[in-house]
Amino acid sequence: PKVVKQKVFDICRLTKDVAQDDPRKVIHSLKVGLSISMVSLFYYYQPLYENFGLSAMWAVITVVVVLDYTVGATLGQGLNWTIGTFGAAALGLGTHHLASLSGATAEPILIGAFVFMIAAIASFIRFFPTMKARYDYGMIIFILTFSFISVSGFRDDEVMEMVHKRLSTTVIGGSACVVISLFVCPVWAGEEFHYSTANKLEILGDFLEAFVREYFKISKGESEDNKGDSKDILLLEDYKKVLNSKSIDDSLVNFARWEPGHGKFKFRHPWYLYLQIGVFSRQCAYRMETLNAHLSSDTQGFQEISCTIQELCLEMSLESSKALKELGTSIKTMTRPSSSNRHVANAKVTAKCLKSLLQSLSWKETCLLSLISVVAVASLLIDIVEFIGKIADSVNDLATL
């Protein structure tokens, strides 16, 4: 009835949202459909079927599991899958040979013992942090293929042929994935990482601009222009995406490392610099989280003191904001940042002025009610300027490499 209708409507809207948000996701889905249909051809055509028989299904499995959204992920999983399969095949054949030497009664016991041992060891290796990050997938495939081959070997006399078929179908499936993911509308993890890093800097820049506008406007009680109000509130929320960006960054850089050179990126693009920029961006975001709390705190509403500090805070923040946006753009266009160094320098000079102003002010003349908030905000902004300096250094390094 009505509920069902609403549900269907919701799903349709969600579909539209996801598709509009990133049309490449639709393309990826079509790519998956295409690859699976392509590989299924093995089954449809008589001559191919006679060669591979039931093993052809392994090609389908390979495609479903290996083909991922980004090129890097596909290559990484493909490599893992290949290494795992070949390693396990070799070991499985060895086990089979060893066990078959030992006579009919001992054979199943020996194979069982081997399977238990190898599976346990491989599962344990999966816990190693370095293996977990990059080769987790390969280990699963290794366990799978190994138990498959050594156990089937017990029944099947044509082990060699089975292994041969298994390996060739895997290679066929894997190559289909790699070809489709590389040549049909590729989505590069490196590019994603590149733009998400640039985007982070712009988000931070927007926040700083919106923050000082909001903070000083409310406190002064005079709003210059109200038009940007609701937009500002949006900008003030965006930094939260940066706060928890670490896990996304880590997985993207993991994928990006598998990718060959493409477009503006070389094979060994200095991704570690992006990671560095990510770390500093998060440091800024942590401070922004604290700043944000000051917006809603009731220690606001300060008086004369603000006038003196406000100028400097405003200038510092706006310069920082400009610097961040400039740095973001310069990452995007992969050019040397032109004016951002000047902005950073300006911000740093202003920070120094602000510091000495805070120190030299004769506090007694001012109303002290809101002193804590103002000083805390100023101190956080000064901190942020420092990290922006570090970000600028990293971006400069990136441009010169």
Add this chain to the structure above:
Amino acid sequence: PKVVKQKVFDICRLTKDVAQDDPRKVIHSLKVGLSISMVSLFYYYQPLYENFGLSAMWAVITVVVVLDYTVGATLGQGLNWTIGTFGAAALGLGTHHLASLSGATAEPILIGAFVFMIAAIASFIRFFPTMKARYDYGMIIFILTFSFISVSGFRDDEVMEMVHKRLSTTVIGGSACVVISLFVCPVWAGEEFHYSTANKLEILGDFLEAFVREYFKISKGESEDNKGDSKDILLLEDYKKVLNSKSIDDSLVNFARWEPGHGKFKFRHPWYLYLQIGVFSRQCAYRMETLNAHLSSDTQGFQEISCTIQELCLEMSLESSKALKELGTSIKTMTRPSSSNRHVANAKVTAKCLKSLLQSLSWKETCLLSLISVVAVASLLIDIVEFIGKIADSVNDLATL
């Protein structure tokens, strides 16, 4: 030669570290080995083999993929695997029936079209955020099984029998996983989450205690006792684990939701409260990150002013620290926090005193050089007290539920 020896030695040490760090990981590895060997029995015993034949391998695949470290993960993946397999089997049989009605020439084309469509749609659904979080696995299995069945159906006349075998082996593999993971030394995701949450609070408490000791000791120039020095530095690093705990929390809570009641936990344990505590803990950690920067900043070294503020800061921090540790213990033991409310109240009162002290101080008498740092630190500590209050509320809620 020597390098190889070193490598081997490194690996041995790493193995020992991982095993010592959490012996349950060793047990888990043995469990995996055991399950795979158990399922392989299908192959060794003639009567079982005659029933299932090659399909028995699906049981092995199921075990390798479904059996995970925690019970919740295993149950979640098992459920996904089951739903995906059965759904795909039903749809695959339907497709096969529909296609076989259409005559010999149209059949492969129709099947190809169906496979393309279903695979594309299922891949697209994987991008939906809600699906991604909980059912990603099931979708992969769905695509896999569907293409498997509909494509094999084209060649194999005994589709029904194949599907039947496929389903029963899957159920056998899945049940073996569930039984082993539930009854052989189970590792509960919920329990992990529970203790990691309590642990986070203790880490934060330790930080606060170490921080005030470090900050005021250095600045005063008189170190009461040097014994805790290097230990303090360790405590000052630990909060970084809390900073990026969001992704771990999210995955643990996802697993925990699948788990049946166990030990002290009911089936519908209020995990959302743990998530809330996690959010507030991270808020504290963000501020600690900023505090930490003040430790190394050169604006330190303040004079008379510190004496007046120091008392209050110290008391506030120590009370907060006690409250946090108490809250952590009370989560661990699942008892109502006894004295923590008092500690929180004390900290809040002290925070209020500190605020008014900062406001009423006649700043002119003091040396202003380090004013910014002190006020900023005090302000951050006051912020933290507020969040500790929120954490205490959540813990109280947890205890009363």
